[in-house]
Amino acid sequence: MFKKMFTVFCALIITFMIVSFVPPQKVNAEANSVVAQNGQLRVSGNQLVNQAGEAIQLKGMSSHGLQWFGQYVNYDSLKWMRDNWGITIFRPAMYTQDGGYVNDPSQKNKVKEAVQAAIDLGIYVIIDWHVLGEKDPNIYKEQAKGFFAEMANLYKDYPNVIYEIANEPNGYATWNGHIKPYAEEMIPVIRSIDTNGIIIVGTGTWSQDVHDAANNPIAQSNIMYTTHFYAGTHGSLLRDRIDYARSKGVAVFITEWGTSDASGDGGPFLAESKVWTDFMKDRKLSWTNWSLCDKTEASAALAPGASPYGGWSDAQLTASGKFVREQIKSATPTPSDGIVSGKTYKMVNVGSGKALDAAAAGTANGTNVQIWDDNGTGAQQWIITDVGGGLYKVINVNSNTGLDVAEMGTANGSNVQLWSYGGGSNQKWSIVKVGSTYKLIASNSGKALDVAAAGTENGTNVQIWDDNGTNAQKWNLYQLN
Incomplete structure (x- = not known):
């Protein structure tokens, strides 16, 4: 009797193991790769x-x-x-x-x-x-x-x-x-x-x-x-x-x-x-x-x-x-699918729900870039244009100046500003799709466009930082024209 019970018990254990321990499906971690x-x-x-x-x-x-x-x-x-x-x-x-x-x-x-x-x-x-x-x-x-x-x-x-x-x-x-x-x-x-x-x-x-x-x-x-x-x-x-x-x-x-x-x-x-x-x-x-x-x-x-x-x-x-x-x-397909070159976009930060914004609607070189409540003005509108090699320039509609990493900075915390577009690597960006959102990667450093300290208040500064996958570095892009 004990032997029979033991046999049934073992069979149940084996059945449990077969059902429970299904080998994981082997897939690539990058869905858009x-x-x-x-x-x-x-x-x-x-x-x-x-x-x-x-x-x-x-x-x-x-x-x-x-x-x-x-x-x-x-x-x-x-x-x-x-x-x-x-x-x-x-x-x-x-x-x-x-x-x-x-x-x-x-x-x-x-x-x-x-x-x-x-x-x-x-x-x-x-x-x-x-x-x-x-x-x-x-x-x-x-x-x-x-x-x-x-x-x-x-x-x-x-x-x-x-x-x-x-x-x-x-x-x-x-x-x-x-x-x-x-x-x-x-x-x-x-x-x-x-x-x-x-x-x-x-x-x-x-x-x-x-x-x-x-x-x-x-x-x-x-x-x-x-x-x-x-x-x-x-x-x-x-x-x-x-x-x-x-x-x-x-x-x-x-x-x-x-x-x-x-x-x-x-x-x-x-x-x-x-x-x-x-x-x-x-x-x-x-x-x-x-x-x-x-x-x-x-x-x-x-x-x-x-x-x-x-x-x-x-x-x-x-x-x-x-x-x-x-x-x-050269001719490498860019992962930033969905971007239409030459069109105007607003970019809304996922972590804060606020828009990428030229401070005080400034038009001068050196104008700071921040986040602010989405207000539909030209200070929050950006023309994104393919410049080759999977890179884009991002031009502010209000000022006709480019999204720029100040002083060609490559360190974490380097400031992002507006500057007349000259084609420098600090003004070119990879735009990479992450699910339904995007991240912008500075060409000269490989660092991501980032809201400082994951802030959510109006006026929070925008900088570059190591690509870390947080919502402070994810942006919803909405085509406006």
Whole structure:
């Protein structure tokens, strides 16, 4: 009798556990993110497409080796690049040798940190097995199988994740003799766990021989082939190879390119780089630029000593970094959906219910910006105009002056005022939709338009402050014409 009761009790407990502990649905934290909008990517013919079958071009950054510059791979730096540069993809470069995974398997923890940040931010991410010094990807094939099995088990339900299984085979490693056989062993390891994820395969001669792959492609779906270039070394010959490969029906993803020569130094060659970025734009070739680091070399995006956590001013970017930032911004869809360029709006703060207002209806440069009861005057009306790169100028109707961060300020508490519009970064704003409301992010600092101390009284000052998601930084925008 006791045994029977015990059996029934256990059955009830098991039933309770099955009903109660349903695995959480794996969704992106950012409802309006690029991943939320585009979902699980796939390959259609020679093109990367979104869940609706529309061609998509992803643009972003690759880290340098995580063992050397992993401090730049974190949630804050990725968030800064998403919000201020417009990145839609990030690639943490996990070397196999030289202190990488084979020498130190804990390097995968930094990859996991990057993937989780990408999931939280709603951007795509490439898990990179950075074959380089060993030349032949078969050298560490068994380690690669274990690594990708672990990654696929962790992230198989997330549309964010793309797998790059061999960065740059080189030397004696050929497509037919070494790389394709490796890929044909590696792909089933991932596919047995993640049936949908995009898998990118490197090609010979430091991923320049994409034509060889096109002549003998892998008989699997959702496979892409990478080409790497450095603008000071590689030109029309490599572009012709890409066009040839695409004409054969294979899809190409540029997982690494630099503005320098092939050494990573020399240059930057910005005119040649622009030829390449135009080429990639015309063909909707997705790319990540090498590299997010402060190494003293031409291809590095950051100046020596730049913060690991974003917030970079122009002075903290190299010539390459500034160029690449602008190429990422170019034609990157702005998240501020619903804004009609050139129209007049009033902006009402969510926390206080009061309108963004020019103090005393002032028209002079330096007029302070505050909140005040919504009164319908021109002092509370703003013409919002797209100025490119996902940025807007915000011009007060009454004074024809722009919303301006005083003295190019970047610190918390920097004052917001009106000033004649001159196109400075302190007068350009990202306008980002947050549910049914908006936040305004100053281009020069990445900080949000903020009501001081979350005040609600008439005359409370408006400033910039770290983006914190509070109602003091959320604004309802009402179109007036």
